[in-house]
Amino acid sequence: MATWVGGLFLGTAIAYTLAAALYLVSLVRGAEGKGRFAAPVLMAAATLHIAYLAVDTLAHTTPMQGIAQTLTFLSLGIVLAFLLARLRGKGIDILGAFLTPVALLFLMGAGVGRSVDAVSPDVRSALLPVHIGVNALGIIAFALAFGAATAYVIQERMLRRKKLGGIFQRLPPLDVLDNFGLRAVSLGFPLLTVGIVSGVFWVDPVESFDISPMHGFALAAWVLFAGVLLLRMAAGWRGRRAAIGTIMGFLCALGVLVGYVMRDTGVS
Amino acid sequence: MAKELVLVGLSHHTAPLELREKLAVDGDAREALLKRWSEGVAGEGVVISTCNRVELYATTDDTLSAEQRARALLEARLTDDERKSLEGSLYIHGGEAAIRHLFRVASSLDSMVVGEPQILGQVKEAFDAAKSAGTMGSLLGRCFSRSFAVAKRVRTETGIAEGTVSVSSIASQLAKKIFGELKGRKVLLLGAGEMGEAAAKSLANTGAVLRVVNRSPEKARKVAAECGGEPRGYEQLASEMVQADVVISSTSSDRFVLTTELMKDVLRGRRHRPIFLIDIAVPRDVDPRVGSMESVFLFDVDDLQEVAQENLAQRRQAALAAERIVDIEVAEIEAWRRTLDLTPTIVALRERFAEVVHGEIARSAKKMDLSDKDRKALERMGDAVVKKILHQPLAALKKSAGDPENAAMIAATRALFDLGKPSEYPPAPERAPGSGKLVPDES
Structure with missing residues (x-):
């Protein structure tokens, strides 16, 4: 069983790498060449990923426990959410170029975190799966928003500098990216809020008021996303500023996950 | 001797619009022209007719008379004066050159705006029209369907269709890029x-x-009527700016009309909704400093023209790569065409030998009262003998394909073995999946 798990993990990682590379090719060279295989390869990768999770669950612990499982779930969630979102409009297809690397990054993080994935028993509670699940869904939403925001910033910059070459031609319209990002952030924000509150008060009461870098990152992400939404509603902030806020928010959320991986692998 | 291809036509490269529009044929007129062409000569014919070109592609046994007939067909539609100007406007290509021309046309390499997408549809239309007129045969059929594939290759493998090249289409393309x-x-x-x-x-x-x-209400009304818009008073400029997504400015004012002060107010009212300013006035209408304001995208005439130039340069670059694709494709179809004369002869020769051998075996089998099994064994042996005997002559024939003496060799073979005249072309070979090479139809 263990070789199966290892093999599937490796296969999934390779498939994601391939999909990410193909998306980058289609971003730079256009979706007509080799890039047209990006989406099918990504679907294949997701299938492998599901198989990996299934086999791993049978062989291992229950899912959603420990940072490794959370990260693999996250990575799959991002991919599935993207694949679903692109069903609704081919226009955002190219966002795969930004999202697939994020999914790959999470999967790699899971690989690092695999060695130690037992959650210490004193923080194990009935609410732990809820806490992890809600946060994971939130991060998936933010990852989608991050992809859109990155594309927005790149495209806006090219438009301002009047560099309207290959990549510019292939990105979706600014307005589409802006709306997509907003929707993803408004979806992720309540989830993140519940996630943080559940973490502070129910799951982690022992460490709750001891501000670790992880808590700092979580708080920063929350403040940033709150700012993005609030300023948009109150002052109509959108476009570049909202996109930069979204990117920073996602990076902070990423910081939380990095913190978990480091703690669980004993680096810190 | 297989039929030769011939192309007679004129295009925006050679003929003025007045002449082209006179010769353009569509629907019934095209069908009538095709029918008139094929009357009596039993040749294939296709007419491509667009506002930029009229071209007749045909197959013929006699290139010279075909050219004359085609010219006469076109001249019949013109007055005497126009006939004179037709003289210098017509181009005539035969064989490989005609195929190359077709491939270039379908790939939009010969278009007025290189890379424009309409031409492929128009070539397909010509193909369908010839089919329904009954003038599409195996040779033109193959050349045309190959031209569609070549056009697709050129489109996907080069950037020939990328980027727009006129100021107004660039403006609307950029607007789409911003607003969806x-x-x-x-x-x-x-x-x-x-x-x-x-x-x-x-x-x-x-x-x-x-x-x-x-500034002038009449002018606003007049322009609005022409472009399908609504006129608004000049005093409403600021409030209209607050609502607008795209502003095209082309006033004759010699001072900035959209100043930074005005834009600051406008932007406040817009609550950061992006605005796309297109300044095509010379001297400029929009203070260039406006371009660095948040949520403002400003393009002036030079910016737009630069984009057009860049896109054109890119297309020209892509056209070079496209010509190479056309070269390769022409070489492939030429290789196929060279076997056209040969294939029926080879087939006939094999059939003739097989006929003799099988006939003799059948007679002997009856006399000798052979079992089915033995007869089959004999037939196999006979086939093997035929194959061995024919191996050398067929190899020599194939080797000469495309050489000048090929026709003589074919004629000699046909005479020696009494094979008669060749009938129709053999079916076109299919492409082997993935190989990109033509599969030889004889092996």
């Missing part, structure tokens, strides 16, 4: 002027709502 769907978006046209109106029209055509502001 333009339907229901508000476009404000400031001032009059040909280029501004053209850009406004092309935006209004995509479903945007157009408003026109001008």
Whole structure:
């Protein structure tokens, strides 16, 4: 069983790498060449990923426990959410170029975190799966928003500098990216809020008021996303500023996950 | 001798519009022309007719008379004066050159705007029209269907269709890049002027709502009527700017019309909704400092023209790569065409030998009272003998394909073995999946 798990993990990682590379090719060279295989390869990768999770669950612990499982779930969630979102409009297809690397990054993080994935028993509670699940869904939403925001910033910059070459031609319209990002952030924000509150008060009461870098990152992400939404509603902030806020928010959320991986692998 | 291809036509490269529009044929007229062409000669024929070209592709046994007939068909549609100007406008290509021309036309390499997408549809239309007129045969059929594949290759493997090249289409393309769907978006046209109106029209055509502001109310009404928009008073400029998504400015003012002060107010009212300013006035209407304000995208005439130039240069670059693809494809179809004369002869020769051997075996089998099994064994042996005997002569024939003496060798073979005259062409070979090479139909 263990070789199966290892093999599937490796296969999934390779498939994601391939999909990410193909998306980058289609971003730079256009979706007509080799890039047209990006989406099918990504679907294949997701299938492998599901198989990996299934086999791993049978062989291992229950899912959603420990940072490794959370990260693999996250990575799959991002991919599935993207694949679903692109069903609704081919226009955002190219966002795969930004999202697939994020999914790959999470999967790699899971690989690092695999060695130690037992959650210490004193923080194990009935609410732990809820806490992890809600946060994971939130991060998936933010990852989608991050992809859109990155594309927005790149495209806006090219438009301002009047560099309207290959990549510019292939990105979706600014307005589409802006709306997509907003929707993803408004979806992720309540989830993140519940996630943080559940973490502070129910799951982690022992460490709750001891501000670790992880808590700092979580708080920063929350403040940033709150700012993005609030300023948009109150002052109509959108476009570049909202996109930069979204990117920073996602990076902070990423910081939380990095913190978990480091703690669980004993680096810190 | 297989039929030769011939192309007689004229295009925007060689003929003025007045002549082209006289010769353009469509629907029934095209069918009539094709029928008249094929009357009596039993040749294939296809007519490509667009506003930029009229071309007749045909197969013939006699290239010279075919050219004359084609010319006569075209001249019949013209007055005497026009016939004279036709003289210098016609181009005539035969064989490989005709195929190359077709491939270049279908790939939009010969178009007025290189890379434009309509031409492929028009070539397909010509193909269908010839089919329904009954003048499509195996040779032109293969050349045309190959031309579609070549066009697709050129389109996907080179950047020939990328980037727009006119100011008004660049403006609407950029607007789409910023706002996505333009339907229901508000476009404000400031001032009059040909280029501004053209850009406004092309935006209004995509479903945007157009408003026109001008210092003179009459002019605003006039321009609005022409472009399909609503006139607005000049005093409403600021409030219209607050609502607009795209502003095209082409006034004749010699001072900035959209100053930073005005824009600051406008932006405050817009709550950071992005605004796309297109300044096609010379001297400029929009203070260039406006371009660095948040949520403002400003393009002036030079910016737009630079984009057009870049896109054109890119297309020219892509056209070079496209010509190489055409070269390869022409070489492939030529290789196939060279075997056309040969294949029927080879087939006939094999059939003739097999016929003799099988006939003799059948007679002997009856006399000798052979069992089915033994007879089959004999037949196999006979086939093997035929194959061995024919191996050398067939190899020599194939080797000469395309050489000048090939026709003589074919004629000699046919005479020696009494094979008669060749009938129709053999079926076109299919492409082996993935190989990209033609599969030889004889092996």
